Amino acid sequence: MSEKLPVVTIVGRANVGKSSLFNRLLGQRKAIVHEAPGTTRDRVEAIVEWQGRQFWLVDTAGLEKEKDQLARSVQEQIKVAREQADIMVVTIDGSTILSEEDAKVIKQAQKSGKPLITAINKTDRAGQPIEREKLPEPSIPVSAIHGSGSGDLLDAIVDIASQYPAGEASTMPTLALLGRPNVGKSSLLNVLAGHERAIVSGEPGTTRDMTEIRVPYEGRTWHITDTAGLRRKNKTGKHIERFSSLRALGAISTCEVCALVLDATEPATAQDQRIAGMVKEAGKGLVVVVNKWDQTERTDNARGQLEQTLGASFQFVWWAPLLLVSATEKHHVNKLLPFASEAFSNRQKTVSTKDLNQTLQAAVADHPPAGLKDRHPKLNYITQTDTAPPTFTVYGRHTRFLHWSYKRYLETRLREGFDFDGTPIRLQWREKQEAGRANQKGRGGAS
Known part of the structure; x- marks a missing residue:
């Protein structure tokens, strides 16, 4: 049955770099678990995985600057975060002094009673050092633009999330x-x-x-x-x-x-x-x-x-x-x-490896994958590696050169062969020479 993923919400006043931080955390190596076609351009939520732990990351960017809207915006932001978030990441601009608006966000966030992490963004810019003694701990210097400190921030999120149950399994659909x-x-x-x-x-x-x-x-x-x-x-x-x-x-x-x-x-x-x-x-x-x-x-x-x-x-x-x-x-x-x-x-459906590979071989025979001159994709075999949703790993060579339309074609063949109506299925790709290689911890730009 399903388990509830922790919800981590990024809060803060306008122009402190919340959206940049959101994108940085998603832009790290394999940070985002699955792309979601159909979302709008200002996407504000995604599932993130770090150190084997998954959580929802939510960006609450977009607060208006007008003075008559500021107090209302901050109150509304914190109110919703307090109701829905499990962990709150308060983001401030580390290149300037702590502003009155920053103090309001921090005060309201503290009233929520939820675990807080302070992300001191823009630390790569020269400016007056922020007074860290006034900030909730842990406080972590980061640069959303360059990526420094992003790994430390993710570590802090996972450290707090691991102190809570992963979620109560449902006893009924x-x-x-x-x-x-x-x-x-x-x-x-x-x-x-x-x-x-x-x-x-x-x-x-x-x-x-x-x-x-x-x-x-x-x-x-x-x-x-x-x-x-x-x-x-x-x-x-x-x-x-x-x-x-x-x-x-x-x-x-x-x-x-x-x-x-x-x-x-x-x-x-x-x-x-x-x-x-x-x-x-x-x-x-x-x-x-x-x-x-x-x-x-x-x-x-x-x-x-x-x-x-x-x-x-x-x-x-x-x-x-x-x-x-x-x-x-x-x-x-x-x-x-x-x-x-x-x-x-x-x-919840499982399919035998034998049946999967018969389908893969037939699909490739009917429509071989196209590639580059010296980088022709070759698909060797497929196996199911998870359920809810059904997840399949395809092993081969030069799989990174597979066109998205061919991946869609393979998904269609699997659906036609095994009936997955009503559920997404996930295809993962592994180079044959990488099989058995241990996953490396860390992400590019993270410290």
């Missing part, structure tokens, strides 16, 4: 309902529960906390959660959208399958794509549920047009089944758990 406000998540939950368990209102944002139910299905008891809607940008500032992604992390981390709920009367948005990208990166099962199907104009090709539109918007999760429902009419809602159950089972 879990399904999280995710989506924007007012798409009908609570209505879906009530239909699944058989009674009104969650408050339903036409006003977006009615659900403020997670509502949970338990539903028996085919010998298993499903734990289903209705999460608060992830809000769009609004007039209170761009930082609101960044905070909203935090609210989904806990649910995604602890579930096996996610149902991304869309509104059939509105096209898919970048925020919907971001949620799908988060689910894929976390390696969780996914069902795309289009609610309010009864409110759309019924034409002969309406379904086909909608499927084509959504297929283009969510092509990076083409393996996720699409379900059209109406919660108010209770139409096809009973199909959600069968889809979720299939995704759950496929996440």
Whole structure:
């Protein structure tokens, strides 16, 4: 079953280098576990691995500079971090004196009661030395631009994270309902529960906390959660959208399958794509549920047009089944758990090495990989190395020259041969001469 990954949040005032630090920690050698196609350009969350420990890293950059917004921005940032984060990294500008805004962030962070790490950024720049005695410990000098100290910072994060359990394993399969406000998540939950368990209102944002139910299905008891809607940008500032992604992390981390709920009367948005990208990166099962199907104009090709539109918007999760429902009419809602159950089972699936290699050999025979003149990729064999999600390691030569389209082709052949509908699968590549070689600790630029 799934375990909850620790959430590490980077906080701080504007222009201290939070986003640069975020990118530095992700840009280290194999720091980011899996790329998530479909996320927006200002991506603000990712799974990081360091010393065998995984955690969510969240950037809360984007606070507005205006004086009338500053206090509100800091308060909102710390409030969400306090609710969702397990560890907070307070980032300050080490090239200047400690400012009043820095002191506000530190004070509010300390009130949260969460473990704190102070990242003194921009230490490569000449300036007045920061008064470290005023900072929460541990305080670690770093340079997000040059990478110095980034390894020490990651060590400190992992050291604190290791003092807590990796997460309580779920004793039942879990399904999280995710989506924007007012798409009908609570209505879906009530239909699944058989009674009104969650408050339903036409006003977006009615659900403020997670509502949970338990539903028996085919010998298993499903734990289903209705999460608060992830809000769009609004007039209170761009930082609101960044905070909203935090609210989904806990649910995604602890579930096996996610149902991304869309509104059939509105096209898919970048925020919907971001949620799908988060689910894929976390390696969780996914069902795309289009609610309010009864409110759309019924034409002969309406379904086909909608499927084509959504297929283009969510092509990076083409393996996720699409379900059209109406919660108010209770139409096809009973199909959600069968889809979720299939995704759950496929996440746990194992395939024999013999069958995998037969599929690999057939795929290569049908379509050999292209390469450069002296760097022609050769794929020798494949084996499954993990489940939840299914992970496969392919051994060969010059695998780094494989085009992304060929990797997609191999994934498609595996899906066609072994049915992995509803779950991401991961392909890892190892050079034959590197087999058995010990992994080296450390990352480029880290100290």
